[in-house]
Amino acid sequence: xxxxxxxxxxxxxxxxxxxGAARSLGVEHTTVARRVQALEKALGKSLFARGADGHQLTExxxxxxxxxxxxxxxxxxxxxxxxxxxxxxxAPSGLVRVGTTEGLGTQLLAPALARLTLQWPQxxxxxxxxxxxxxxxxxxxxxxxxxxxxxxxTVVVSKLxxxxxxxxxxxxxxxxxPLVAQREDLRxxxxxxxxxxxxxxxxxxxxxxxxxPERFAFRSTSITAQYExxxxxxxxxxxPAFLADRDPTLSRVLPQQACFTRTFWMSMPEExxxxxxxxxxxxxxxxxxxxxxxxxx
Numbered sequence: 001x002x003x004x005x006x007x008x009x010x011x012x013x014x015x016x017x018x019x020g021a022a023r024s025l026g027v028e029h030t031t032v033a034r035r036v037q038a039l040e041k042a043l044g045k046s047l048f049a050r051g052a053d054g055h056q057l058t059e060x061x062x063x064x065x066x067x068x069x070x071x072x073x074x075x076x077x078x079x080x081x082x083x084x085x086x087x088x089x090x091a092p093s094g095l096v097r098v099g100t101t102e103g104l105g106t107q108l109l110a111p112a113l114a115r116l117t118l119q120w121p122q123x124x125x126x127x128x129x130x131x132x133x134x135x136x137x138x139x140x141x142x143x144x145x146x147x148x149x150x151x152x153x154t155v156v157v158s159k160l161x162x163x164x165x166x167x168x169x170x171x172x173x174x175x176x177x178p179l180v181a182q183r184e185d186l187r188x189x190x191x192x193x194x195x196x197x198x199x200x201x202x203x204x205x206x207x208x209x210x211x212x213p214e215r216f217a218f219r220s221t222s223i224t225a226q227y228e229x230x231x232x233x234x235x236x237x238x239x240p241a242f243l244a245d246r247d248p249t250l251s252r253v254l255p256q257q258a259c260f261t262r263t264f265w266m267s268m269p270e271e272x273x274x275x276x277x278x279x280x281x282x283x284x285x286x287x288x289x290x291x292x293x294x295x296x297x
Contacts, residue, residue, distance in 0.1 A: 013065050015138070093120070099140060101147065101264075113284075136267060165241065165259075166255055168253065192219070203262050238260065
């Protein structure tokens, strides 16, 4: 049986879509489809039910998956053992994929990690700064920075930093609107927020603790888009201090009452902790965030 066919089957089972499986394998989606179809032909069974939402495992696929996962795990262990055999003094090399929240990734980590790749030319970094939760168990990233502490799986977890968020408005917008001296005054204002049913972490359900508007002027899954909407004078929004405090056109609103503290957690699979490239990026991220602690509010 062809290992490449089995590997592509496992990737599609985990991702649920051809595009997702292709990204995880670094191939074209047509390659994934071709490999899986060849495996189905060899077995004489349909392993996936194709639908508008992607690929769902059939009963035959569900029976095959545990064996494939075990084989994949064994292959990873052999790969990691080979890497660990390299002299520890050797410069870190290879790819490290870092998953993080959009705001932290774009504002603080992107320039820092770019400098790290200049320091270690053989090291490559994929920064996945996305408005959604990334899963270590699906191997979407090697290191994940999240708002919620992982509670499942064999993972190494470390508190990265606390950060603060406040309610902000654009200065000219605030000058045109009634003064906000207490929470009740917020009824005179427009609001910007996340799209509720696409909110990827309960830790971001902040506005409800302060004020519940009847409607929102603007919503987005992107914190950067929310920030730009505030800058455009569309209304008020809860934003991270590290994103908004450096902008002179924005001002905090009710800073004593509208102040929220959240935590960034950093995690990686236990099996990766001994790899030089992972250790290098892990330590660097902790140092980079500590150096920018004052930005975090």
